[in-house]
Amino acid sequence: MSAMTRPRPRVAAAAATVAAAALVLTGCSSSGSSSSGEGQVGFVTVKGTNLSKADAGKRGDAPDVSGETLEGNQVKLSDYRGKVVVLNVWGSWCGPCRAEAKNLQAVAxxxxxxxxxxxxxxxxxxxxxxxxxxxxxxxxxxxxxxxxAGTQLLKFPKGSLNPQSIPTTLVVDRDGKLAARAVGGTTQEALESIVQPVVAEQQQ
Structure with missing residues (x-):
């Protein structure tokens, strides 16, 4: 009996290890690979980059992500309705996140x-x-x-400008709609190229 039951915990542990490794490998990536059916929702990948954008009138609603901040305050995306919001998905364990952090802060x-x-x-x-x-x-x-646990990331619908790896940076327009996305680590110049047009269109 013991010979039959012993392998099971080992198999379960091995499966969990493989799954965790797969999450890290697919999650923390500086590549811009995408397979989210962009044509179906009216957004396009900018040629030669890891940037995608959606034209006004063809944008889907951003989910109202929410939770406790690292400082212990409660916040939700809808708190900032009326502003352009740059939403960055990151982890301290992620190399590309570390590489892009100062670029994000400079644009902020x-x-x-x-x-x-x-x-x-x-x-x-x-x-x-x-x-x-x-x-x-x-x-x-x-x-x-x-x-x-990534529960907020699961709120983004498939086939939208959703986070596809870590890091991913999303631009949400003043109406709370997903306007642009940078998949993988981003530079200050690249980030400004998707933030500035969304800011400008609201001033017309």
Whole structure:
């Protein structure tokens, strides 16, 4: 009997290890691979980049992600309705996240007086201390929702401008609709190229 039951925990543990490794490998990526049926929802991938955008009038609603921030405050995306929101999905364990952090903060500083709010979703960090340390080391000042299990990411509908890897940065327009996406680590220039047009269209 014991010979029959012993392998099962080992098999389960091995399966869990493989699944966790797959999540990390597919999640933390600087590539821009995408298979979300972009044509169906009216958005296009910018040639030669990892950026996608949706024209006004063809944008889907962003889910009202919410939760407790790393600082212990409650926040939800709809709190910022009327502003352009840059939503960054990241983890302290992710190399591309570390590489892009200062770029995100630079754009946040540049656009903070132009009706733009940055909001992070910290995911797959089981220990909040690691995420807080990451923010301190990288000089990140905007709030981030602590979402270790990725439950907020599951709110994004498939076939939309949804997060497809970690990091992913989304631009939400003033009407709460998904306007643009950068998959993988982004540069300051690339991020501004999708933020600035959304800011400008609201000023026309």
């Amino acid at each position: 500083d540049e656009y903070k007086d132009k009706g733009v709010q940055f909001l992070g979703i910290n995911t797959r960090d089981t220990d909040k201390t690691n995420a807080v340390r990451f923010e301190q080391e990288q000089g990140v000042s905007f709030p981030s929702i602590f979402d270790p």
